[in-house]
Every structure is written in structure tokens, then in C-alpha cells.
Amino acid sequence: MERPLTRNIKPNADPVWLAEYEKAGGYESVRKALQTMAPQDIQKLVTDSTLRGRGGAGFPTGKKWSFVPMGPDAPRPKYLVVNADEMEPGTFKDRLLLEGDPHQMIESMIVSAYAIQADVGYIFLRMEYGIAAARLRKAIGEARAKGYLGRNLLGSDFSFDIYLHTSAGRYICGEETALLNALEGKRAIPRAKPPFPQVVGLWGKPTIVQNVETLCNVPHIITQGVEWYRRLSRGKDGGTKIYGVSGNVKRPGAWELPMGTSIREILEEHAGGMRDGFAFRGLLPGGASTAMLVEEHLDLPMDFESIPQGGSRMGTGTMILLDDQTCPVGFAQNLEHFFAQESCGWCTPCWEGLSWTERILQSLEDGQGRMEDIDVLAMHTKLLGPGRTFCALAPGAMDPLQSFLKYCRADFERHIHERRCPWGNGRDGADGARIWPVSSSMIVPTR
Amino acid sequence: MLSDAERAEIEEELSHYPDKRAACVEALKVVQRHRGWVSDESLKGVAALLGMTCDELDGVATFYNLIFRKPVGRHVIFLCDSISCWTCGCDAMRKGLQTRLGISMGETTLDGRFTLLPIVCLGACDRAPTMMVDDDLHGNLTTQKIDRALEQYP
Numbered sequence: 001m002e003r004p005l006t007r008n009i010k011p012n013a014d015p016v017w018l019a020e021y022e023k024a025g026g027y028e029s030v031r032k033a034l035q036t037m038a039p040q041d042i043q044k045l046v047t048d049s050t051l052r053g054r055g056g057a058g059f060p061t062g063k064k065w066s067f068v069p070m071g072p073d074a075p076r077p078k079y080l081v082v083n084a085d086e087m088e089p090g091t092f093k094d095r096l097l098l099e100g101d102p103h104q105m106i107e108s109m110i111v112s113a114y115a116i117q118a119d120v121g122y123i124f125l126r127m128e129y130g131i132a133a134a135r136l137r138k139a140i141g142e143a144r145a146k147g148y149l150g151r152n153l154l155g156s157d158f159s160f161d162i163y164l165h166t167s168a169g170r171y172i173c174g175e176e177t178a179l180l181n182a183l184e185g186k187r188a189i190p191r192a193k194p195p196f197p198q199v200v201g202l203w204g205k206p207t208i209v210q211n212v213e214t215l216c217n218v219p220h221i222i223t224q225g226v227e228w229y230r231r232l233s234r235g236k237d238g239g240t241k242i243y244g245v246s247g248n249v250k251r252p253g254a255w256e257l258p259m260g261t262s263i264r265e266i267l268e269e270h271a272g273g274m275r276d277g278f279a280f281r282g283l284l285p286g287g288a289s290t291a292m293l294v295e296e297h298l299d300l301p302m303d304f305e306s307i308p309q310g311g312s313r314m315g316t317g318t319m320i321l322l323d324d325q326t327c328p329v330g331f332a333q334n335l336e337h338f339f340a341q342e343s344c345g346w347c348t349p350c351w352e353g354l355s356w357t358e359r360i361l362q363s364l365e366d367g368q369g370r371m372e373d374i375d376v377l378a379m380h381t382k383l384l385g386p387g388r389t390f391c392a393l394a395p396g397a398m399d400p401l402q403s404f405l406k407y408c409r410a411d412f413e414r415h416i417h418e419r420r421c422p423w424g425n426g427r428d429g430a431d432g433a434r435i436w437p438v439s440s441s442m443i444v445p446t447r
Numbered sequence: 448m449l450s451d452a453e454r455a456e457i458e459e460e461l462s463h464y465p466d467k468r469a470a471c472v473e474a475l476k477v478v479q480r481h482r483g484w485v486s487d488e489s490l491k492g493v494a495a496l497l498g499m500t501c502d503e504l505d506g507v508a509t510f511y512n513l514i515f516r517k518p519v520g521r522h523v524i525f526l527c528d529s530i531s532c533w534t535c536g537c538d539a540m541r542k543g544l545q546t547r548l549g550i551s552m553g554e555t556t557l558d559g560r561f562t563l564l565p566i567v568c569l570g571a572c573d574r575a576p577t578m579m580v581d582d583d584l585h586g587n588l589t590t591q592k593i594d595r596a597l598e599q600y601p
């Protein structure tokens with residue numbers, strides 16, 4: 001089984017550095033692109049490859065690039081930004097690529113920048129990824145010294161350089177327009193669209209924001225071709241996918257597999273099935289903002305086309321398991337606590353609605369819920385649905401909630417009838433401190 | 448206000464952007480690396496260097512949970528409280544930490560050694576439950592493992 005994205009990655013080993021990376025065929029796509037291809041050729045290849053964004057939304061990459069103004073009259077400079085914020089709970093795939101093969105990230109950026117004729121690239125990295133930061137810095141230095149970055153790459157008239165930007169927390173920074181504000185040194189609240197970043201992005205210039213994993217596909221498409229790329233997949237969308245599984249399974253982890261591998265195969269063959277003493281109840285297929293799937297969906301292929309048949313989205317492709325030892329109401333409470341805390345506060349339905357949702361779920365967990373609460377929760381899934389808030393954070397928070405109301409309704413009702421959490425969660429079960437202080441401004445000074 | 452070393456590191460960051468204020472988060476982090484947190488005094492220094500008003504800069508600083516505008520202990524423990532860690536027992540880890548350190552979330556130990564804070568998913572859910580101490584990730588936690596790990600941070 002071919003695994004182009006992770007071919008250089010060995011568990012618990014240092015990444016390959018420049019000499020070794022080149023020996024394994026690294027930077028070949030840069031040579032091929034700059035010496036034999038026009039930017040439009042690469043755009044066409046990427047479109048034909050059917051590559052779709054791996055950051056959650058699955059937008060076709062070639063199509064996104066086609067909106068960038070090209071030619072001598074295009075506004076300059078143009079920017080390529082890598083979204084390496086990876087803060088969606090349950091998602092840990094970009095970390096693998098960044099820590100495991102930093103030169104692949106650099107190579108991917110160079111050829112992608114060439115395709116849209118970008119002048120400057122930024123890697124927007126979450127602060128907690130310190131190892132990735134150190135390795136990327138070293139790789140950028142090596143690449144610059146070797147002439148892969150800087151002026152007139154490989155003697156061509158294309159110039160490009162890359163800078164690493166390390167952030168300081170907050171999930172909303174991963175939303176692409178909030179990310180642009182963050183990069184500009186402003187509060188990271190999303191921008192209105194249109195205009196789209198492809199046309200009016202960073203400092204008002206054309207900008208492409210792309211997920212780490214998405215970009216890492218591009219060099220391989222250039223060197224090995226579209227036919228090869230599409231054959232890697234078992235479904236309609238080309239390539240491989242880094243799938244992950246976390247929760248109470250025997251072998252949690254991430255694996256690069258053909259796009260369209262079934263959920264069951266990932267769960268049973270790769271993650272080893274449930275841990276002893278735990279039974280399967282459901283899973284969120286691609287991070288905290290995707291709706292739950294249950295037993296009947298296990299044979300769905302994990303791809304952009306198939307997962308919606310089960311009423312969910314592939315999202316980031318990293319699954320989170322719900323088992324029978326875990327309270328579904330508590331699970332939903334944990335998710336909504338995250339979203340309420342991470343709401344940027346810009347629009348009222350989101351910050352009001354999410355904190356209300358969280359409080360209702362907490363009171364259910366505490367055994368103080370009423371039947372009407374379920375209706376209020378259901379109402380929120382509509383009120384905060386797509387199109388009613390400024391960005392996709394709030395609808396993303398409602399997707400899992402509506403699925404829990406659908407598949408675990410009896411558990412919600414049990415909390416109300418028994419006036420307690422049957423799993424022993426909530427204030428009585430824990431220690432009365434479920435609502436933790438959330439921001440640095442709430443740090444209690446040293447006594 | 449700012450030391451020469453801090454100033455030099457911030458100036459290096461400035462060269463990466465066409466606009467000075469774009470370096471503000473990195474600049475605040477430079478200060479935080481040197482002093483542990485960002486005081487009003489340091490904030491003023493950074494603002495002057497970047498041509499921003501203090502209010503503008505504080506508006507950005509307070510947006511981020513990893514910029515500390517109040518003093519913290521010598522080491523900061525960030526315990527992941529997101530979903531995969533929660534299903535794998537982070538509540539028990541929190542109780543263990545609170546008992547061992549004698550503090551609640553958000554507090555600093557009396558000797559100024561540790562500050563305990565929650566953090567969202569650390570992107571290491573395959574190693575749940577997880578925590579980060581300063582810059583180091585610790586995964587597959589048990590209370591015994593936490594006890595051993597903390598010994599590395601005097």
C-alpha cells in the first residue's frame with residue numbers, strides 16, 4: 001500500500017533532514033515545476049487530481065486556486081498561508097506531518113506558491129507544537145541555504161520565501177479569515193465573506209489559506225501524475241487520507257490509508273477495536289464539530305461523498321469514539337463547553353447560545369434538568385445552524401449536539417427522570433469544579 | 448523597559464512582516480519567554496516598539512489564552528480537558544493534580560513552583576489523557592506518571 005505523505009516518517013525517530021530527504025526524491029517536484037511547467041499547468045493538475053481540502057470543509061483545492069488573480073496585472077505581493085493551527089478536538093494528523101517530515105511541508109509550499117505565483121508564505125502554527133516549530137525552523141534554514149527559498153529559485157525568475165508564525169491559542173484562529181486577522185496582529189475574529197481571501201486576503205492581497213495535509217499532497221501529484229494519484233483512492237476523491245482514532249480503543253493512532261477506506265476497517269483493523277470492557281456506541285468521524293455516527297454507519301467509506309449519507313461530515317477524518325462507559329450527556333457537555341469557551345464573541349447567537357447550551361447540559365448532568373430543556377437544546381440546533389451566525393464555529397457546535405439528541409435521547413431523559421447522571425458525572429460525582437477558569441485573565445495571582 | 452536581548456529578538460520577528468503590528472503576538476511571547484508573563488510595564492515597551500497604543504496591544508494580548516497578563520509559577524501545567532482526554536479519564540488526572548499540588552485549576556502553588564491551567568485538545572489525542580508542562584508534552588497519563596513527571600520541574 002503506497003503512503004506518499006508519510007513515506008519518510010518513522011515512529012519515534014528524528015525526521016529526515018535535507019541530504020537524506022533529497023536522496024529519497026525530495027524537492028524533485030520543485031525542479032520539475034520550475035523547469036518544465038507553467039503555473040497554470042500545476043493548477044490544472046491539482047484540479048484534475050480531485051484533491052479536496054483536508055482542514056475540515058473539503059473544498060476542491062484546484063477550484064480554490066482558480067480564483068487567485070494571475071498574470072502581470074495581478075495585485076502583488078500574493079500570499080500562501082499554511083493553516084497549521086490544528087485545534088479541533090480529536091484531531092492530531094497535521095502534527096504528524098509537521099513533526100515527521102518538515103521538508104515535505106516546505107517543498108509543498110514552494111510548488112503550491114509557484115502555481116499561484118505567491119511571493120511570501122507563512123506557516124501559521126499553534127503555540128503548543130514546539131517540536132514542529134523547531135523542526136520547521138531548521139528545515140527552512142536548510143532549504144534557504146540550498147537555494148530552494150529566496151530569490152530566483154533554481155535560477156528561475158520565481159522568488160519565494162517562508163516565515164514561521166507561532167500563535168498563542170484560541171480555536172477560532174483556525175478559521176481562515178480569523179487566521180488572517182491574527183497574522184496581521186489583530187484580534188482573531190472572522191471577516192465577512194465575500195470578498196474571499198483568494199482575492200482580498202492578507203493585507204488586502206490575494207491569499208490562499210490551505211491545511212497542512214492538503215498541501216502535502218501537491219508535490220506527489222506533480223511528480224507522479226494524476227492517474228497515479230487517483231488510483232491511490234478507493235472512492236471518487238483522489239489520494240490517501242490520514243485517518244485517526246482516539247478514545248477507548250485498543251490502539252489509538254493515525255494511519256495514512258487509501259481515501260475511502262471504510263470506518264469499520266479503520267476502527268477494527270487499525271485501531272484494534274474497542275478496549276476490553278468497553279462497547280461501541282458511536283463516533284464523531286472527523287473531529288468535535290461533526291455529527292455522531294452509529295453502528296449502522298460503520299460500513300460507510302470515510303470520504304467526502306459517503307459520510308454525508310449518514311448525516312455527518314468527514315471533517316478532519318480523525319474519529320472520536322463514544323463507548324458505553326461514558327455518559328453521552330457528559331460527552332455533549334464537554335464538546336459544548338469547548339465551543340462556548342472558544343466562541344470569539346463577535347456575534348450574539350453564538351456566544352449567548354453556546355453558553356446557554358453548555359449550562360443546560362451541565363444542569364442535566366447535575367440531575368437538575370427538566371423535559372423542556374431537551375426542547376430548548378433542540379431549538380438551539382436550529383437557531384445556531386448554518387447561515388445564522390457569522391462563521392462556521394456555531395453550526396459546527398450544533399452538529400454533534402443534534403446527533404446526540406437523535407441517538408441518545410433516552411439517556412437525556414434518564415438524567416431527568418433519575419435526577420442524576422447514571423454514569424456518576426456532574427457536580428456530585430466530581431468535585432463541584434466542572435466549570436474551570438478558562439482564560440489567562442482568570443489566573444489567581446501567587447499568594 | 449525591554450532588555451537588549453528582548454529587543455533584538457523582537458526586531459528579528461519584525462523582519463518577517465510588511466507591517467510592524469503583525470509581529471505583536473510573537474513580541475509578547477518574546478517577553479513572556481524572558482520574564483514568565485507580560486506586565487503592564489512590558490506591554491508598554493512592546494507597544495512603543497511596534498507603534499501601537501497600549502489599548503490596541505492589550506486588546507490582542509487578552510484575546511489569547513497563552514499570553515499571561517498575570518504572574519504564573521516557574522512552571523505551568525496545562526491539562527487537556529477536551530473530548531478524547533475526557534473520555535480517557537482527565538477528570539481523575541485533574542483531581543490527582545489538585546490534591547498533590549494543593550491548588551485548584553487557575554491557581555499557583557504557594558512556593559511559586561507550579562501554575563495549573565486547563566487547555567484545549569493538545570493534538571495528541573492518541574496519547575490521551577495528556578498534559579503539557581512548559582513546552583513538554585506528557586501523554587498516556589496516570590497519577591503515578593504525573594508524580595514522576597513533575598519531579599523534572601524544580
Ligand SMILES: Cc1cc2nc3c(=O)[nH]c(=O)nc-3n(C[C@H](O)[C@H](O)[C@H](O)COP(=O)(O)O)c2cc1C
Pocket residue numbers: 052053054055056057058059083084085086087088171172173174175176177209210211212214215391392393
Ligand atoms: C472555527 C474553525 C476552526 C478551524 N480550524 C482549522 C484548523 O485548525 N486547521 C485547518 O486546516 N482548518 C481549520 N478550519 C477550516 C479553515 O477555515 C479552512 O477551511 C481551511 O484551512 C482551508 O484549507 P483546506 O481547504 O486545505 O482544508 C477551521 C474552521 C473553523 C470554522
Ligand code: SF4
Pocket residue numbers: 172190342343344345346347348350351389390391392393394
Ligand atoms: S459564530 Fe461564534 S466564533 Fe464565529 S464569528 Fe460568531 S461569535 Fe465568533
Ligand code: FES
Pocket residue numbers: 089090091527528529530531532533567568569570571572573575576577
Ligand atoms: S483531546 Fe486531549 S489531546 Fe486531544
